Amino acid sequence: MHNELFKIGPVIIYGYGLMIALGVLLAYRLVVYRATNRKFELPHIFSLTVWGLVGGFAGAKLLYWMTQVPDIMNNPGILLDFSNGFVVYGGIIGGIGAGLVYCRIKKINFLKHLDLFLPSVALAQGFGRIGCLLAGCCYGEETHGWFGITFHNSEIAPNGVKLVPTQIMESMLSFGICLILILLANRAKKNGLVAATYLILYSLGRFIIEFYRGDVIRGQIGFLSTSQFIALMVVLVTGLVVFLSQYQNRLTGKKV
Structure with a gap:
């Protein structure tokens, strides 16, 4: 896999960045299409997209820093690498x-x-995980199975050895969850059901895939x-919230 896909003059197009950009673009087109069909206010959709991207970037970076405290203590320059x-x-x-x-703030549901x-x-x-595959990050552990993939020019993943294709596994997991959620959204009548399904399915899948990751x-x-720890907590908390919600609805006689 090659992260440097091609050059346009002095500009290098990297596979990781291209896949991230493509994913965000297609994701936005999908949410706008579905929002239009469901009569959502599109200005809120655009604003939520921007807020989500900024919050997501900040959260992803902050949690990474939290996992790298010893290295940051030895090399504070890590904090400047965005x-x-x-x-x-x-x-x-x-x-x-x-x-x-x-x-x-906007008082919307x-x-x-x-x-x-x-x-x-x-x-x-x-x-995004296709981007990881091209870049060589988030790679799997060494394997002798037929399904392994071998990197030859990666600056991140080990080269010349067969690895579990964890990037492909998580990419397929995410695409599958996307399809399931769309189908569920057409049937769900209770707000939060789609969100709970996403959190549980992704967390369970991620928990399993983590056993095959090789990056340390x-x-x-x-x-x-x-x-894995976060995935376990997400499943437990989400399951508890869903259970309590169902229990409360039964006590009040509400149908869901």
Whole structure:
């Protein structure tokens, strides 16, 4: 896999950046299309996109810094590098948090808009992992299986050895979740159901894939990676919230 795809004069087009840009563009087109069909106010959709991107970038960077505290203590210059080092879960948390703040300020329904956006988030993640594949980051552990992939010119992944294709696995997971959420959104009548489904499906998939990751800079909490620990907490908290919501509705006699 090659991250440097081609040059336009002195400008180098990198696969990672191109996939991120393509994912964001297609994700935005999808959310606008679905928002238009569902009579959402498009100015809010644009503003939430910007807030989500800014919050997602900040969250992804902040969580990465939190996993690299010892290295930062030895080399504070890491804090000035804004082109490398991001954690997806930080981006999810930061983006959702920024969206919550915006919805509170504008007094619009947060869960309703979150349900609208999350299929697009999953779509963007799928393209982002293709970018990871081209760049060689987020690579898998060494394997002798038939499904392994081999890098030859990567500056990040080990070259010349067969690795578990964790980037492809997570890309397919994200695209699959996107499709499931769109189908679910056409049937769901309760706000927050699509969001809960995304959080649970992505977290379960990510928890499993993390066992096959080979990069060692992701941080550890006990015997779990940082992302596995967060995934476990997300599943537990989301499941608890859904259970309590259902229980409360039964007590009040509401149908869901």
